[in-house]
Amino acid sequence: MDSAKKKAVRDYVAAVGKGDGEALRAFVTEDYTHEFLGSTVLRGTRTLTEILGQLEAFSSALARPGEFLFQEMVEEGDVVSAMFSGKCELVNGKRFDGDYAVFCHFRGDKILKMRELIDTKLADDVLS
Template identity: 35%
Template sequence: MSTETNVQTVKDFFAAIGRGDKEALLALVAEDIEWIIPGEGWPLAGTHRGRAELAAVLQKASEEVETTFPEPPEFVAQGDRVLVIGVATGKIKATNKPFNDDWVFAITVRDGKLKKIREYIDTQALAWAAQPSNAQP
């Protein structure tokens, strides 16, 4: 697949997430997708493997985190690797605490499907937002 096709596949994936279109986004990922969300102390951290785990973490995200993306992300690609660079703001619903997260997703596309996603995020900001009010950051 061409670099341009890989970028379009990733853009289609993000658009499906934005629309909440579970079927479309699952159609864009490999059966053995791996999504790594770093950190501890916040609801989405961990390594999620396969379409079922991907669907579960996205469902959990919609239930536990309110997120907005104030600017469109930037896409940088070479071969089968697409970096998506952006900013997210929002809050953890359980604590009602806000966060500001500058992030990069490193995505590998194989045979027209997302094979691996590795997030580089502000884990400290997200973990702090997930802590109850009386906890120290």
């Protein structure tokens, strides 16, 4: 059975797949930040407001909700690390089927900061 923190990570990712910003808000702090690592066009750190705007754009690009499958999840103290894959069909006919690794830092039962590694080539090919 998942801990509350692991469940929050799963539910956060599910909200992203559905493009549901209101649901996403329930799992993060008001001062939440999301850092995309690597050399992708997405690279950088975003605030909650910026992530919600990015989610809205991503949601409008989806032909249907994305599906995610978790392979590994580890919790240690206030950090949950997870590896998962996603399948996302876009309205432009492209697919964004990628692999992800996230490191979620918690304050209490909410995600304070997420650091994410994605397939940078795929992100650049599909999102730029």
